[in-house]
Amino acid sequence: MAYSEKVMEHYTNPRNVGTLDKDSKSVGTGLVGAPECGDVMRLQIEVDENNVITDAKFKTFGCGSAIASSSLATEWLKGKTVDEAMTIDNMDIVEELALPPVKIHCSVLAEDAIKSAINDYRVKNGMEPIALPKSHH
């Protein structure tokens, strides 16, 4: 299967690879997927006092599309408020990266990772976690 140019581009030059301090109160960490399924994403956000995401980092174990989906997600997250970040939909990622149907699960995982990171941040800061719709898997 050939990959789209955008997937190749993100895969070759992944944005925001790295690790934020998971113990910091201003950092939310989402770890989703499972090694047995062949993809695990860890996505982290750093949020300032105005509820704006100032930094985002990822590391992903998975195929090229999974890596590209998480790279794109970190790019989109930076500068958004947490509320805005909640509205990122996996289909936006599918469209942007031109993912074929067999790779849609990669975008779903990226959306799950965003929401899971936001919830981690909320819980750390004394807020209720947002109820998430059941995973699409």
Place this chain on the structure above:
Amino acid sequence: MELPIYLDNNATTPLDPRVLEAMLPYFTTKFGNAASRNHAFGWVAEEGVDYAREQAAKLIGCTEKEIIFTSGATEADNLGIKGVFEMYQDKGNHIITATTEHKAVLDTCKHLEKLGAKVTYLKVQEDGLINLAELEAAMTEQTILVTIMYGNNEIGVVQPIKEISAIAHKYGALFMTDATQAVGKIPVDVNADGIDLLAFSAHKMYGPKGVGVLYVRRKNPRVKVTAQMDGGGHERGMRSGTLNVPGIVGLGKACELCRLEMDAEAARLSALRDKLESALSVMEESYVNGNTQHRLPHVANISFKYVEGEGLMMAMKDLAVSSGSACTSASLEPSYVLKSLGLSDDLAHSSIRFGLGRFTTEEEIDYAIENTKKAVNHLRDLSPLWEMFKEGIDLSKIEWAEH
């Protein structure tokens, strides 16, 4: 050296130019139907087929009359298994095979189960070899066929064929082997090995696609299979259909070359394979899959833990290899062969198969080593699992999100 480098010779091989040369006249001037008995065009085509049959027979140590040409190994597997099941149904309905067989065998057996066959799927040991005691324990009076592959297509392990056929014969069953990966690569002799039926195809041994062989023993015992393709009664009535003369001529030439060059080529390939394997297996957390003693000379299957195979192949973009990961399939299930060895799903997802071939050079292997190392290191830098492993976190203790 040209890029990309082809290291997927267990999937298919390039046609040897000498094979192509032998085939070409049979598309144009020698185009006759080998079954046309009454004119020179037919005779010329038949001569080509006869020579090919002789070469195929020599390669596996049988007689010309025991060679049935088919469209490939899949058809040969189907004809052998279904043909025996139909022909010997008065004797029994039990077939024994193994979980690591090719789908052409497994799915044929599944099909026969719907038609009343009882099939035993033997598990393999951690190294990919079947357990002979388990085979013997599975034999019954109803067992008509034991079909176990010669060399495995994913990990290259070579089964103890002589011992397996001896057990099958001891209980009065026939022994068949899918030898697609082994014929032409290592010595295969149907008499020394006690093989009653054997399948192989040309395109895995530098011949053309679309042509293969089913060997059917004619003496001690005389084996019969019910035709699965009815028509003009070609191939002693076992496989009707006008012979694919250029393809068969190509298969014959490919067999001849493999036979003449096998010893030197196997030594050359196993040296290259060992070089590749030892360079890559010294990397941290990398594991060679399958038995490393009893195996084909040209395959290495290695898992690079904490890296996903498909992502890894993308980083090895100048290398054409294959992976046991199956991220593209809807099921997300990794290789059933690797899982049969007891590999955990994550290690199966992390595997790469390197398949060397006649045209693989040492320069290419050196390049492949560097390219693979770089790709593995690059992806480990991206891998949260690698980071956790390095921090000493036990990944098996983590409760992974439902997925």
